[in-house]
Amino acid sequence: MNLKRYLIYWLKTSELTFESLIADKLSSILFITGKLLRFGFMLGFLFAIKEKIKLVSGYNIDQLVIFFLIYNLFDLAGQLFYRGVYWFRSDILSGDLDFKLVKPISPLFQILTSHTDFLDLPQLFLVIIILIMRLPHVTWQNVLVFSLLSLISLLILTAVHIFVVALGVITTEVDHTIWIFRNLSGMAQVPVDIYSEAVRTFLTFVIPIGLIFTFPAKALYGLLNPALIFLTISFALVFYYLSLKFWYYSLKTYASASS
């Protein structure tokens, strides 16, 4: 793989997306305002219940705030880099995927990164600032494990988006699939430990939102043992491998309809 070619491609598509956002400033402001409003409301809710409740499944509200911020960190990263998935359905319906398939660059890379969503940046900066301000004292070992699991989270997030795209090729259904994932991932705004055993298992090993959003935050608090860290890394590698297999399988079913 020629990394320089991919970097140039990503920079170019990102530049074009950024120019389109600048060209319509009012729309960009409305989108950013909406995103900040949603974020502020949930954060406000957590602060509002701080005086009214003590613990939720052993976590205090300050800890829940950290989990919520880390959820946002990875959720925004997924949207920032992989927003292209939300545009993919029209490529399938119109047959425009053909144009991506014939280019000398991975079609999967083109699909995932076609729209870098700069509108998520203001919220991302805000999340990072609040996270730095509110982060309790953590050991350098925990920071190291958090960094490692952050990379693993991004790998699983990538795999989830690949599964959605592949499913889109087979069924032409993308929008609802990605939104079902987003709705489910919303459950990880709080640590998945607060749910019942069955729900927790489902959210960890079937739709791995617990691994993506909760585990890095738990690592920061030193709440993960080495066995769980090893299990997460193994799961991520297998999950990513399976997503690529599924993608190649989906391409065999692509009929280039409407092109």
Added chain:
Amino acid sequence: MKKYWLIFRLSWQNALTYRLNFVMWRVRSIIGFLASYLFWLAIVNSNQNIAGYNPSLLLTYIFLSGLLRNLVISNVSYTACMEIANGDLSNYLIKPLGYFKYWLTRDLADKALNLSFFAPEIIALYYLLRPAIVLPQTSFQTASFFIISLLAALIYFFLSFLVSTYAFWHPEHNGWPFRFLFIMLLEVLSGSSIPLDIFPQALMKIFQISPFSYLIFYPNQIWLGRLDTNQIINVYLMTFFWLIVFYGLFRFVWQKGIKNYSAYGR
């Protein structure tokens, strides 16, 4: 009337033609409900009283929010902003049917379709989750809940159409940016996932005068018996007030918009 009945039937046929799409939409709806329910269940398992809500009241609130989302907020008329933006509105202006009646019929069909699927879903979820549901104590509360909910659906129709008129002046992205902001405001201010009276009193005063709270929060409060007769009458007055305001505002802005309309993209 006959032609609108035909539109109603065609809307159902249209929705059921793309079955996978419809099934996925229902799955999304159930997951959205379950996410909210399980979140609150986890909180009430650790805390028996949150701002005057015991577990039964809170879980009933979430069940009712699910119903009200389908009854009040579900609509297809939001696509009117795309028709304005891409010039398809012209197709309707020359046809012998009322544009608003057309969309009102389609919205009614959409709500009926959603509710017909929501009913068995919610019954199944009730038997699965077994929450202690709170029922209204008086027939006045029951009747008021349904009347206010229907009026709220009408408020939402005009409010949503008002948002669509933004595309007359700003057709970029099919008028979606303003709708996105509207959806976020709705999510925050309607109380669809968080009861508004959990927030501090100062914020609650703002929620009280916002039209959004009359879409989900107040119908919910009436059912739960958290409002006395005087407060329910006040909710009626405010609901009528917002209905008249949004109907008037919508007619005014629509007239202005239609003068500005130049059928872009045709």
